[in-house]
Amino acid sequence: MDRLKTSYLGLSLKNPLIVGSCSLTNSVEKVKKLESAGAAAVVLKSLFEEQMLYEIRNLQQAGEYYPEAADYLQSYVSGHSVAEYLKLISDLKQSVSIPVIASVNCVSASGWIEHALKMQQAGADAIEVNIYFIPTDKYLVSEKCEALYFDIAAALKKTLGIPLVFKLGNHFTNLSYMVDQLYCRGVHGVVLFNRFYEPDIDTRNMSLVSASVFSSPDDLRYSLRWVSIVSAAVKEIQISASTGIANAQGVIKMLLAGAQTTQVCSALYKKGPALLKTLADGMLQWMEEHHYKSIDEFRGKLNYRNIANPEQYERSQFMKNFSNRE
Ligand SMILES: Cc1cc2nc3c(=O)[nH]c(=O)nc-3n(C[C@H](O)[C@H](O)[C@H](O)COP(=O)(O)O)c2cc1C
Structure with missing residues (x-):
């Protein structure tokens, strides 16, 4: 199993499989099971800024509050959710030995910084920022949308001493630029x-x-191209591949494309924690067949920089190969 050892964000991992x-x-019970099944690290469910704001609005609408009460209410709801989250982090740090990555969902660069700092103090090994801004205002220029990500990165970086990860969606005009700018921050x-x-x-119900x-x-392909391109363009940043990884082939493809680690979610819901051993065994078997003793020997071997015809990754139109398809 030592052959699968790797690192991510400076943390030693027994394999590249992160939940x-x-x-x-x-919960502590669930994470313990995942650890014994072979998970190398876990990312906690996100603490949602939007959800907390929604809860606050609901509470405000439910009763009649004096304006002064609003501030109190806001700090009570957020404090309550955050306290539970911090307890989970510190309980986990006492119960499991794999790294625990906390996750925050941000929609703004304010208010969150102190929560992230508390997560660090509770023992989180890293913070993953789950951010997705959906612009609906046609007058909002893309630079301003991108600046939101950069502002959050800069604010968190100033405060945190543990590694910082951004979990992104795939709709950017130039993803390599975004990732490079995040790295610079x-x-x-x-x-x-x-x-x-x-x-x-x-x-039927019109709803x-x-x-x-x-x-x-099949969804793996959405990430594969960009893992390959970004790992070649911004070599200094580490990529954890996510979406559609459901078997050992999926893990191996992402590592060949240049990912440092992989994250699994849907397939674990469908197949349970035992899937993790199937993935690790499948990787070991493939490495044996290809005479690899460590992941470093083949990581990135097929990324945009290392293949003979990188334009294959740029190809986006079906053109003639598929144009005659009935
Ligand atoms: C039920 C469910 C809940 C999720 N909750 C979160 C979340 O709180 N924060 C987050 O960043 N991603 C969340 N995700 C997204 C997953 O972490 C993952 O990125 C996504 O499902 C793609 O990976 P997969 O193809 O292995 O499922 C959730 C996914 C599912 C299916």
Whole structure:
């Protein structure tokens, strides 16, 4: 198993398999099971800024509050959610030996900094920032949208001493620029990509519903191209690949594309913690067949910089190969 050893954000990992942020990591019991099943680290379910703001608004609407009460209410709700979260971090640090990465969902650069600092004090090994800004204002220029990410990175970096990771979505005009700018502001790693809640339309009831929350192995391709391009363009930052990783082949592909680690979520919901051993065994078997003794020997071997025809990663149109397809 030593062959699978790797590191991420300066943390030693027994393998590159991290359980991504979701409800599978929201209790000590669950994380203990994941650790014994082979998880190398866990990312906790995000603490949501939006959710806390929503709870505060609900409480305010439910009763009649004097204006002075609003501030108290705000600090009570946020303090309450944060306190539970901090307790989970410190309980986990006493119960498991794998790294515990805390996750915050930010929609602004204010208010969050002190919570992230408390997570560090509670023992979090790193902070993952889960951020996705959906612009609906047609007059808002893209530079301003990007600046939101940069402001959050700069503010957190100024305060935190532990590694900082940004978990991104895949809709950027130039992702390599974004990642490079985050690196320049002191971000140590990026998760490519988050998979967000997406709306769907129920045509019978004419209403909005949730699209499937779980990924399929086919979704791997959305991350693969960008893991390859970004790992070549911004070599200094570490990439944790996420979305669609459901089997050992998926893990190996992401490492070949240049990922430092991989994160698994949907497949664990579907198959349970035992999947982690299947992934590790599959990796070992493939490494044996290809005579690799360590992951470093093949990481990035097929990324944008290292393949003979990198334009294959740039190709986005089907063109003639598929144009005659019936
Ligand atoms: C039920 C569920 C809850 C999730 N909650 C969070 C969350 O709180 N924070 C976050 O950053 N990502 C969250 N995610 C996204 C996952 O961490 C992951 O990035 C995404 O599902 C893609 O990985 P997968 O294909 O392995 O599922 C959640 C995903 C699922 C399915």
